[in-house]
Amino acid sequence: MTALAPAAETFAKGRDFAAWLGLTPLQRSTGGKQKFGATSKMGERTLRRLLVIGASAVIKQVSRRGVPCDVKRCPSNSDLILGDAMVRSPRISLQQLRALVAVYDEGGFRRAAERLNTSQSAISRTIQTLEAELGVPVFERTARGVKTSSVGHNLLQNARTIVGSLDEISVKALTAIRGEIGRLRIGYNEISIRTFLPKVTARFHRQYPNVDLRLVSQATSEMMPENTAGTISRGEVDIGFLVGPVVDDDLESFSLFEDQMAVAVAKTHRLALRVSVSASELKNEHVLLWSTEPWQIYTRRINNICRQAGFLPRPSIIMQDNESAFALVEENIGVVLIARSVAASYSNRVAVVPLEGNPEPFQIFAAWRKDNTAPVLRNFVQVLRNEEFQADQGLMPGS
Template sequence: MELRHLRYFVSVAEELHFRKAAEKLHIVQPALSKQISALEKELGVQLLERDRRHVTLTEAGRVFLEEALEVLAQADGAVARARAVSRGEVGRLNIGFIQPALADLLPRSLQAFRQHYPGVLLTLSEATSRMAVERISSRNMHFAFTRLPIDARPDLSTEVLSEEPVLLVVPRDHRLVERGSVRLPDLAGEDVILIDRKVEPELHDYYVALCNDAGFSPHVAHEVNSTSVAIGLAAGGLGVAFAPSSARLAAQHGVAYLPIEGEAPRLTMGALWHSGPRPTVLDNFLRLRPWEAAPPPAVRTRAVPVVSRGV
């Protein structure tokens, strides 16, 4: 028995007329009658009562019709789902991100992508730049918003998306707050909170190099696994920390964000994905470039001072 036999039977059962059913199926009536007879012979039951004027369903035919409709619906659904997957309209997209992407880039990109592909399940996971490289290389992640540059590799593709200045985060009662900005040499002798090199080696080395270029080696008081933790320790008076300017968007009491004088250091946000064969759902994401979608309209609020006050 083939699906076409079920379709032939369903058409006759719905029309209760062989000629009309044959026309609907675009086949000749004798061929349709022959196929129905062959189906009944294969099943070993009579599905239809017919004479020259009337066609009616037997009891077995009524039961078989219900089952045939269900089978055809499942088959049609399987075909539709397979085609949707091949077009990247359904499926799963695994996206990694570093914390600063939460400020705007990640939610804006996801919102734009979902408007075009609402059937795709988005799986999100926070990951350091090193973790993102490893997971994408092993194909356990499709795409990541991460820090650039990374060491060039033939299996990875990258694209620069944005840059932002580095700020110094200090306790709100720190001596530098009154100045409103800071020179890097002013940090000589300060307790510095840095990202652990085992977590983000490039970022750690970048901050250390900033201090070295300013003529001193930083006194590293604490090493942490994220910028948000570094800011939290600074709020507790345990040192000063470097942070991207987007960190100001996350409320944190007890700290001030000071611009760095001169040619301010900058951090680069980028996109990372595997350069080999890609699933269609990732091709759609890259082709759409949702990170270029316009940001939502700004909401007017009162000006907020740079120094966060405790409550």
């Protein structure tokens, strides 16, 4: 191996590679000198092919020792250039490598054929084609079966790595096609996270544990604004749960359930023990409001309800989150009109009373881009469609 650098300069000295492979294509002339001849056990064509098989592994060993070696790949094809000689790379197929590994592992052609679900003659032809391409046998046939030749042994190590890697890639590709791996980004509003979404997410995760889920809290006005593309249309989330109707032509959607508007009051409030209340009874109450963004879905509904009841709320206290709103309600500073499912989460702190006539209900939709064909999204939608929903509570009890 120490003489490998000059051996790579010309093809004539390339026979060192064959010696490394455990083969001796050398003959002795009458003068006692070694020479390479066309009538040797392996001819010139054989040695050329052997050079390619051994070159990569040998060059790596030499490079680690710091010995320069003038071997490179031809830029126009898969052949190798060794010094001033060009050597054609053998055309080896994955089928041939699979057959090589199977015959070695099973100890014979018959059991290899059973493993690969093919005929013994097909395996034999595949190995013969491989040997013809290499110009040397990869197996030695004996009465007890087969064993690898020197070339076959070296080729087998790389074949096992290649086949194993490709099998792993195939498995990952198949699981991706089935939607069993990947990532799903879910945009959700407060109604969905307080009703059905946790259970749906849990069911999906149990069925597809290798899918990464990214849940992002967003208002309906962020996922589907009125005059511009929202996070769903822009592809920032794969599916969104929002208040409908869904009017974007680029989105596919379906309705899940309806949540009604309710009023939250302090437990000591005059309306706290009522079964229901009409909007007109709130005329003299301090109706708390949210800032326009991103709570405009609530602000618009509250204004519509109050307007139909003959008054408009006074915007003297403006809030940005539910926690602030219910803290003020708890102290009897005002009342809040809000989705019943959200108010129910604070029922230990405030009283929740339904509004008569169910004005301005919240119709909850699932929406996603029509051109989003991701298998993980398809599976999630299927899990969602299999759920049973009921109005005002999300999932059916016990589901």
